[in-house]
Amino acid sequence: MANCVQCSNEAVVDERCLAHHIENCPTDENDRPVLAELDLSGLRLDEVQLTNLVITGDLKCAGTVFRGTLRIREVTVGGLADFNNAQMQAYVSISGLAVGGALRMRDALLERDVYLSRVASEGVTTLARATFAGSVEIDGLQAHSLDLRRATFQHRALLQLGAVPRVYLQRSGFQRGVRLTCAGPTRLDLVEVDLGGPSAIAAAASTVEAWRMQDRPVLGRTLGTDLSQVRLSYVDLSECSFTGAHHLDKLTVDDWHSWRTSPRxxxxxxxxxxxxxxxxxxxxxxxxxxxxxxxxxxxxxxxxxxxxxxxxxxxxxxxxxxxxxxxxxxxxxxxxxxxxxxxxxxxxxxxxxxxxxxxxLLLCLYWLLSGYGQRAWRAFVTLGLVVAAASAALARWGFQTPTGYGDSLRYTLRAASTLLRGSDVALTPTGDWIELVLRLIAPLLLALGLLAIRERVRR
Structure with a gap:
């Protein structure tokens, strides 16, 4: 490769090195260099620094090998920023990057630590099938959507998202775990995601402090994902399907308001x-x-x-x-x-x-009489109805001598509160059967009611 016409560095664009190529470009009213486009595709570059720059077209770095540090600061790209299949062998720091189109890092290899801050893309930001060998910190990312499908993070990742309506995580790999924080109602699915370490998905602290429940991240599916090391904090689970998840009993959910409720x-x-x-x-x-x-x-x-x-x-x-x-x-x-x-x-x-x-039928009775041992009022209401009906029946057919409803009710209450005590009043054969059924049913309903009260108190 030829040398730059202005220095001894390798020529990159128009027979100049990158620094002199930018220096010879026109500037805007803010004294920022303006480039129609910047094409670095397929090159092998040492340290690259793009600062306070405007690119009206595309930034093309597909297949580029960055042997030194890549630093991008306060750069505006009118078109797309393409880093597909790029290889970044040193530290990567991108801050204040605004992209008018898509930001692409598909199949990229990032061998050292990565820091992305205040990156905004009006299109899709895709890191699909990218490999991150170092630690990753993404702060304040804004995009139409974030594609992390089949991306591999070999160290712990910290992803703090801004306005990102959708995140695709199918078959992503976080070998040492991830902390994913969303500042808006980001929709995401955990489909066959490999979480090799403690992980957390949470709403941003500002969302929780202001109690903006509508801005919580929304979890859709957990199919094929091991949830044993996952903590969900202020995540909307009202649409979530846990079908196919592994170790669901080890999941941690912090917020009571995350779940859907039954209709009234x-x-x-x-x-x-x-x-x-x-x-x-x-x-x-x-x-x-x-x-x-x-x-x-x-x-x-x-x-x-x-x-x-x-x-x-x-x-x-x-x-x-x-x-x-x-x-x-x-x-x-x-x-x-x-x-x-x-x-x-x-x-x-x-x-x-x-x-x-x-x-x-047994389960239906259990549900109807006590709400599976959880609803005390059902058991006591049923017990009251049984006592009232038994009192009326005894008053009509149960006693050998005519008896009023009040005396019959008192006798029924005494019979309902005991299981084995014999009758001290002369009853007809029909009355004997009514008393026998009452002595069997009433203690059972009372026990179901007391069990439900115990469950309520334990709450």
């Missing part, structure tokens, strides 16, 4: 729910807002997810969340049994249908 209704218990339960149910009242369009997972899968999350909350001594996840687990079990009965009936497998039917 007379026969619908207000509780924390998973978005997948809404997809499984499929009713209009349970529909997720917007065009979700995601395929509903199996009932068994959602039941397993509820069980794992309940275990996670129990380990953290969060009984309130554990109770809600237990309720969801039992609901999925009840729905699954109902669908199994229908499938067996359609297949004319009568033995399996009747076997499953008995378990389903």
């Amino acid at each position: 209704g007379l026969w619908v218990t207000h509780r924390v729910t998973l978005a997948d339960e809404h997809r499984v149910r499929g009713h209009a009242r349970w529909a997720l807002p917007g065009a979700d369009g995601r395929e509903a997972p199996s009932v068994d899968s959602v039941q397993t997810d509820y069980h794992s999350l309940r275990s996670m909350m129990q380990d953290r001594k969060d009984q309130r969340a554990a109770s809600d996840f237990y309720y969801g687990e039992m609901e999925m079990r009840r729905i699954g049994l109902r669908r199994s009965v229908r499938a067996d009936l359609r297949a004319r497998d009568w033995r399996a249908a009747f076997s499953t039917l008995g378990e389903w």
